[in-house]
Amino acid sequence: MTTTTSENSENTSGGQQPPGNRPKGLGAIGWARWVWRTLTSMRTALILLFLLALGAIPGSILPQNVVSVDEVNAYFRENPELAPWLDRLYLFDVFSSPWYGAIYLLLFVSLAGCVLPRALVHAKAVRARPVPTPRNLGRMPYVARFSTDASPETALERVGGVLRGYRTERYGDSVSAETGYLREVGNVLFHLALLALLLALAAGAFFGYRGNMLIVEGDGFANTLPSYDAVYPGHWTDTDQFEPFTMHLDSFEASFIEEGDLRGQAESYVAEVTYTEAPGEPERQHRLEVNHPLSVDGVQVYLLGHGYAPEFEVRNADGDVVFDQAVPFLHRETRSYTSDGVIKVPDTGGEEIGFVGVFLPTAAEDAEGELTSTFPGPENPAVTLEAYRGDLGMSEPQSVYQLRTTGMEELGESPVMAVGDTWELPEEAGSVTFKGYKQYATLQSNRDGARLPALGAATTAVAGLLLTLFVRPRRVWVRATRGADGRTRVELAGLGKTEAAGDNSEFHEITKQLAGRLRSESDDNPRTPSDPPESTTRGSDR
Amino acid sequence: MTYTLAGPVDETMASASDTLIIAMIVAYAAALFLFAIEAAYGRRTRLRAGRLMPVGAGAVENADDGDIEVEVRTSEGTAQASQSVLGRIALGVTALGFAFSVAQVVTRGLAAGRWPWGNMFEFVVAMCLVAVGALLYASWRYQARFLGAFVLVPVLLLLGIGVRWLYVDPGPLIPALHSYWVPIHVTAVIIAGGAFMVSGVTGVTYLVAHRAEARRALGEKVAGIAGRLPSSELLDRISHRFILFAFPLWTFGVIAGSIWADEAWGRFWGWDPKEVWSFISWVVYAAYLHARATGGWRGPKATWINVIGFLTVMFNFFAVNYMFSGLHSYA
Ligand code: HEM
Numbered sequence: 001m002t003t004t005t006s007e008n009s010e011n012t013s014g015g016q017q018p019p020g021n022r023p024k025g026l027g028a029i030g031w032a033r034w035v036w037r038t039l040t041s042m043r044t045a046l047i048l049l050f051l052l053a054l055g056a057i058p059g060s061i062l063p064q065n066v067v068s069v070d071e072v073n074a075y076f077r078e079n080p081e082l083a084p085w086l087d088r089l090y091l092f093d094v095f096s097s098p099w100y101g102a103i104y105l106l107l108f109v110s111l112a113g114c115v116l117p118r119a120l121v122h123a124k125a126v127r128a129r130p131v132p133t134p135r136n137l138g139r140m141p142y143v144a145r146f147s148t149d150a151s152p153e154t155a156l157e158r159v160g161g162v163l164r165g166y167r168t169e170r171y172g173d174s175v176s177a178e179t180g181y182l183r184e185v186g187n188v189l190f191h192l193a194l195l196a197l198l199l200a201l202a203a204g205a206f207f208g209y210r211g212n213m214l215i216v217e218g219d220g221f222a223n224t225l226p227s228y229d230a231v232y233p234g235h236w237t238d239t240d241q242f243e244p245f246t247m248h249l250d251s252f253e254a255s256f257i258e259e260g261d262l263r264g265q266a267e268s269y270v271a272e273v274t275y276t277e278a279p280g281e282p283e284r285q286h287r288l289e290v291n292h293p294l295s296v297d298g299v300q301v302y303l304l305g306h307g308y309a310p311e312f313e314v315r316n317a318d319g320d321v322v323f324d325q326a327v328p329f330l331h332r333e334t335r336s337y338t339s340d341g342v343i344k345v346p347d348t349g350g351e352e353i354g355f356v357g358v359f360l361p362t363a364a365e366d367a368e369g370e371l372t373s374t375f376p377g378p379e380n381p382a383v384t385l386e387a388y389r390g391d392l393g394m395s396e397p398q399s400v401y402q403l404r405t406t407g408m409e410e411l412g413e414s415p416v417m418a419v420g421d422t423w424e425l426p427e428e429a430g431s432v433t434f435k436g437y438k439q440y441a442t443l444q445s446n447r448d449g450a451r452l453p454a455l456g457a458a459t460t461a462v463a464g465l466l467l468t469l470f471v472r473p474r475r476v477w478v479r480a481t482r483g484a485d486g487r488t489r490v491e492l493a494g495l496g497k498t499e500a501a502g503d504n505s506e507f508h509e510i511t512k513q514l515a516g517r518l519r520s521e522s523d524d525n526p527r528t529p530s531d532p533p534e535s536t537t538r539g540s541d542r
Numbered sequence: 543m544t545y546t547l548a549g550p551v552d553e554t555m556a557s558a559s560d561t562l563i564i565a566m567i568v569a570y571a572a573a574l575f576l577f578a579i580e581a582a583y584g585r586r587t588r589l590r591a592g593r594l595m596p597v598g599a600g601a602v603e604n605a606d607d608g609d610i611e612v613e614v615r616t617s618e619g620t621a622q623a624s625q626s627v628l629g630r631i632a633l634g635v636t637a638l639g640f641a642f643s644v645a646q647v648v649t650r651g652l653a654a655g656r657w658p659w660g661n662m663f664e665f666v667v668a669m670c671l672v673a674v675g676a677l678l679y680a681s682w683r684y685q686a687r688f689l690g691a692f693v694l695v696p697v698l699l700l701l702g703i704g705v706r707w708l709y710v711d712p713g714p715l716i717p718a719l720h721s722y723w724v725p726i727h728v729t730a731v732i733i734a735g736g737a738f739m740v741s742g743v744t745g746v747t748y749l750v751a752h753r754a755e756a757r758r759a760l761g762e763k764v765a766g767i768a769g770r771l772p773s774s775e776l777l778d779r780i781s782h783r784f785i786l787f788a789f790p791l792w793t794f795g796v797i798a799g800s801i802w803a804d805e806a807w808g809r810f811w812g813w814d815p816k817e818v819w820s821f822i823s824w825v826v827y828a829a830y831l832h833a834r835a836t837g838g839w840r841g842p843k844a845t846w847i848n849v850i851g852f853l854t855v856m857f858n859f860f861a862v863n864y865m866f867s868g869l870h871s872y873a
Pocket of ligand 1: 039045049114187465831832
């Protein structure tokens with residue numbers, strides 16, 4: 001691997017020599033070496049970067065399982081022909097697909113193969129002395145010459161004083177100086193930090209978990225597998241050993257904009273929770289908001305959404321209370337929060353009863369006389385119910401949000417019920433009372449051990465990047481010799497290794513300072529003007 | 543349960559802000575006209591040597607304070623640009639438009655009572671503010687006034703789109719945007735976006751200049767603005783310069799965004815379309831930087847990567863907000 005020590009001002013090296021001269025009849029080792037060289041070349045890195053970007057595109061166009069399983073299912077329903085084919089190409093799981101994995105694994109190997117040797121080379125270079133002064137300085141991009149009455153020895157001794165931040169080394173009648181080592185340090189740091197980031201992300205994905213739950217105001221939650229509505233563990237996550245915290249939803253408040261064009265847009269959500277880190281630990285309070293998660297024992301708990309849980313009391317034909325509970329309803333959309341839900345009453349003493357309900361936080365009639373909700377906040381809460389009697393089919397697993405009506409007979413539809421209203425069921429099947437409503441919060445818990453390591457790696461990467469992009473490595477050589485006239489000829493050459501044309505201005509500044517110092521040093525001596533340089537044109541007016 | 547009223551919108555400020563945006567568009571349009579005349583009919587003038595401007599090949603320079611003999615040798619030719627007094631006027635008018643733009647953002651913020659980049663319209667306006675700021679900076683620092691005729695084209699286009707299709711009245715934000723990471727993240731991304739825009743436009747100018755030079759080398763005459771552009775080498779440096787500034791900032795912006803995502807949605811990276819595309823842009827710009835360091839890729843090829851990079855930024859901006867559903871839909 002070539003390091004950036006080439007003497008041209010253009011930094012075109014960077015990687016290794018381009019691959020291409022493939023070994024002819026070198027056998028397995030030759031091939032292996034060729035493969036490795038090709039893989040770790042800049043050109044391959046470039047191509048892999050492109051593939052990484054290209055491969056990500058379908059991941060943004062097609063619905064992804066990591067983002068929303070529902071959308072993927074919807075896509076399957078709408079495109080029954082195409083979807084299975086896309087699925088075979090892992091196009092609904094792009095970022096965990098074997099082909100995308102292959103790209104980033106190759107990039108990972110390429111990166112490691114490129115950067116680790118470079119780091120070793122550079123570890124030596126950082127300690128190395130500046131290179132010996134070339135014999136002919138006249139070919140450098142910047143060369144300045146002047147004469148002084150100070151001795152060559154004095155001239156070379158003063159160089160250190162004007163080269164701030166440079167590392168200097170004396171070579172006979174010259175001084176060689178170099179600065180900007182941090183650029184390469186930054187480059188190595190940046191690429192290593194990317195490796196670390198990839199490793200951290202992989203570890204997090206393998207050992208972490210994510211889970212969703214719904215808690216009604218006044219209810220609690222214990223962090224165990226069965227308490228979740230859905231859990232997404234990593235490959236090597238131990239699902240029996242979740243952190244043993246518990247929490248309780250004390251209250252939930254949502255506020256919405258009431259007036260203007262934005263009426264109905266949510267303004268804030270606040271959930272007050274009480275939690276304990278582990279059994280026996282003291283209770284603590286936390287105010288859970290959208291950007292204010294709860295962090296407990298390495299697990300983050302976030303507020304995802306909210307909804308209404310109307311409370312119902314159901315009595316059987318004899319007037320006994322057989323059901324008294326808040327039932328979470330799911331909203332159809334967020335502008336009105338019109339919500340759907342199901343009430344299942346298996347134990348009535350007689351036949352099983354079920355209801356399909358609609359909850360309207362702000363019930364009103366629209367232009368066609370249809371009942372709708374006009375605002376997400378509960379300004380005029382109402383429910384309508386359809387009652388069914390028969391077999392709920394609870395012996396088989398089923399969703400709590402759906403009523404299986406196949407084995408049931410419809411009893412009838414309720415009138416619009418306000419809070420406190422009771423509907424006497426037809427055929428003396430009992431009654432149902434809409435007692436009020438609670439709110440519920442949907443929460444997500446997440447344990448991802450990679451969060452902090454990933455942040456550390458990313459921060460390091462930015463720091464390394466800033467060094468790589470803004471530190472300008474450059475070299476200066478000063479040679480001082482006694483001329484035929486007895487005066488000292490000083491020659492100063494500068495070489496910038498990056499593209500900043502400003503380097504020359506800096507070298508010129510150094511020359512002027514050096515000349516100035518030497519002049520003040522020899523002020524007692526009479527000053528003999530040197531010959532005016534021939535053929536000088538004003539190159540620039542700085 | 544409480545249902546609070548949204549913070550009142552200051553109507554005076556809101557209408558001042560709407561007037562300012564029109565004034566700003568008028569100023570930029572006038573400046574663009576003048577810049578275009580300068581580019582097409584100005585006199586080719588040598589630029590002063592400076593930070594990105596090399597002194598002429600083999601020039602020997604006699605420093606002011608006597609007796610130092612200097613030789614500067616660089617591989618590039620001298621930097622020249624088409625200049626005329628109209629360009630100075632154009633720069634002044636651009637600066638005026640920029641002042642309107644700053645005032646517009648401030649009044650809009652005052653009107654809504656919050657930081658003024660919370661929706662698509664505000665993003666576009668802020669990004670144009672940054673792009674014009676970058677143009678003014680480049681004119682001052684690199685004497686790159688000649689970029690005016692190019693940079694103001696997408697600026698006017700975006701402002702037009704913003705006013706015509708994206709406009710919304712000042713108002714409060716959705717809860718997901720109530721985080722101090724939002725101004726940090728969005729500010730970084732907007733500033734980087736503006737700088738990417740100037741870099742991309744300079745890249746396109748580079749491609750034109752590069753072709754003109756190639757044709758001239760074949761002995762053809764190149765007429766019009768293309769024939770009067772500064773050397774492609776200089777354009778390439780300026781374009782690269784803005785990437786050097788924007789790429790780390792974009793990286794930071796993506797990190798800040800993932801910290802916010804972690805607080806708001808419980809994961810710092812979830813391959814949401816917006817995240818995917820900011821990742822794509824990041825990778826493309828990393829590829830650009832690698833291409834410049836790879837033999838055979840410097841020049842037009844690398845510049846095309848830069849232009850593609852800017853297209854991905856724009857795609858992320860418009861298409862992802864309107865075409866895909868995701869957590870980032872504030873449209
Ligand atoms: C995720 C992948 C990568 C990213 C984001 C990335 C990013 C960068 C950046 C931003 C630079 C600075 C360019 C400059 O100095 O102007 C750089 C330089 C460099 N990268 Fe990478 N890189 C990646 C992968 C690789 C790989 C796989 C290799 C090895 C084959 C590699 C080798 C290099 C080298 C040698 C340089 C120094 C170029 C120079 O001296 O100017 N990079 N990289």
